[in-house]
Amino acid sequence: ERAAFTEAYDALAEVADIDLHVATYFGSLEDNLSTALGLPIDALHLDLVRGEEQLDAALDHGVPDDLSLSLGLIDGRNVWRADLDDLLGTVETAVDALGTDRVLVGPSCSLLHVPVDLDTEPALDDDMKRWFAFAKQKIEEIVALSDRADGNEEATEALFAKSREAREARAESDWINDPSVQDRVAGIDASMTERDSPHASRRPLQREALDLPTLPTTTIGSFPQTDDVRRMRAKYKKEEISREEYEDFIEEQIAETIAAQEEIGLDVLVHGESERGDMVEYFGRQLDGFLFTENGWVQSYGSRCVRPPIIAGDVSRPEPMTTRWLSYANDQTDKPVKGMLTGPVTMLQWSFVRDDQPRAETCRQIALAIRDEVVDLEDVGIQAIQIDEPAFREGLPLRESRWDDYLDWAVECFRLASSGVDDETQIHTHMCYSEFNDIIEAIADMDADVIS
Incomplete structure (x- = not known):
């Protein structure tokens, strides 16, 4: 060559x-x-x-x-x-x-x-x-x-x-440097990346808890962003409607989405994510340590452009991000509802990342924030939680000799985000935009209960 x-x-x-x-x-x-x-x-x-x-x-x-x-x-x-x-x-x-x-x-x-x-x-x-x-x-x-x-x-x-x-x-900068976040990362130990039991033991417990058939059905999570959804979101951002009016509209969308899935006969339902736009920006705007631009568009691929957030400081979650809407969705049905989160590796890969500490350190901070959300979702009755990692493969170094180091901390971060729940809670992950055969062992090491 x-x-x-x-x-x-x-x-x-x-x-x-x-x-x-x-x-x-x-x-x-x-x-x-x-x-x-x-x-x-x-x-x-x-x-x-x-x-x-x-x-x-x-x-x-x-x-x-x-x-x-x-x-x-x-x-x-x-x-x-x-x-x-x-x-x-x-x-x-x-x-x-x-x-x-x-x-x-x-x-x-x-x-x-x-x-x-x-x-x-x-x-x-x-x-x-x-x-x-x-x-x-x-x-x-x-x-x-x-x-x-x-x-x-x-x-x-x-x-x-x-x-x-x-x-x-x-x-x-005190805004960048948060000693409490740094101390929490320093306190991570191996037990925080392990579920209580292996998957083989968790599986029957989850099937019973969720009352699932032999071949359960679900969707990836996000339903189409209709013109009405986009219009109402734009009005809310421009302060043309009140927060109460916007939230009433989102509740209507969630109720319709749940009803449609029940009519189809799906087993594990989703709330449709009508309240969300970009899957990274939605969470980043609720996390400390992220900044956003108004005009910072860059080419993603072809003619598609994105506006990546900037991870500028230590990352933490000041309050729950999704429990408000997932709890409402859960109240609309007797079937299990799946919580939807963007994973720490994808949050990292689709952002501009701070250059004053290793990327792995920043990813661990994000993982701890997502972990808090996972635990809170379980606490409000959500027993199936999907942590999306479509960008998991994107982080691989060009040279295969350097893959192991990246995969070690990327898998660790996913497990750190997902391992704070009971065995009965089913952890899903969704991965797309890539061909994953050459890292399939690392994906198995993530220890998710369901992979799509």
């Missing part, structure tokens, strides 16, 4: 009348580095955010005299202001080795993964806003790094000062 790359670029170089730049990103080249350095190209781009060791490796290997290096230093997949003082040292290392004419500075990858302009976010608190850099601000950081490396200290000092202020403010 490596030989094929060399052959392909040899052919391109023969006919190309322009400079050839090869961009690599989302990880390190590792054992492919020597192949990339040997290609007949003019510049090689290295992602130094997710592979910061690559520059030293390239310099140790030896960079051909006719090859320039493009340093992917500004994170193109996250929204935090960069530590420009630290990154300047990396630029200077490259310049010392190669000279200014053979070093380029850029983002780690395309900036389509981040919102366009922080200045379009008037609702963000000014003190918090200084923590962030969107695409426009990241380009300013790239220019400042380049100019500073060229010796233009005076012209760049203002942006470098903003970088230092942001770093210091985040470290000192």
Whole structure:
């Protein structure tokens, strides 16, 4: 395969009348580095955010005299202001080795993964806003790094000062740093990720408690968001209707959804989620530690765009998030009603995640918040609870050699969220958007009672 790359670029170089730049990103080249350095190209781009060791490796290997290096230093997949003082040292290392004419500075990858302009976010608190850099601000950081490396200290000092202020403010922020959350994570032990009994023992208890037939039926959970639902939600957000009017409408939708399922003859019912829009935003807006933008749209796939939340601080759940609606749904039927939650791994993967602590630590904080909700749902009589993890596979590193570390903490976080209930309570998970065969053992290790 490596030989094929060399052959392909040899052919391109023969006919190309322009400079050839090869961009690599989302990880390190590792054992492919020597192949990339040997290609007949003019510049090689290295992602130094997710592979910061690559520059030293390239310099140790030896960079051909006719090859320039493009340093992917500004994170193109996250929204935090960069530590420009630290990154300047990396630029200077490259310049010392190669000279200014053979070093380029850029983002780690395309900036389509981040919102366009922080200045379009008037609702963000000014003190918090200084923590962030969107695409426009990241380009300013790239220019400042380049100019500073060229010796233009005076012209760049203002942006470098903003970088230092942001770093210091985040470290000192009481909003970000919650000792009670940190203490709770530090207190996690193995028993918190284990159900009381193995699945084989739980299964008959659940079947009896839920009074299920041999082949029970249910749905994934969310029913269509009708025009009426969207219109009423928009009116509520614009304060054109009262909270009481909106909640009365949602209760009507839930009652109709329950009645429709009973008429069909389903065994485990759902409330339809009429009160929810985006499955991450709905929960994030009820959790401490999350921030939201007004115009922070990014491309998801094709023409679909999303507006990811920002996990900026320690995450906790100040109060129950779903018990109000699930309790109402439960009162409408004698059949079991399934509670619906977004799982901690998916909450993490579909957000911009803080960069000042390991992702696993942030995921554990979310898992504890979801765990509290799971326990509260059980307390109000919900004995089937679905924790959706459609993004579980998305977190896998590109290199299979690094999968085990991710899967260890991802499985741990799901189990941490789901293991606080009695054996009679049935835990479901729903996984989609991916092909899961190559991680099926890890999915089994999640110890859910029902997987769809």
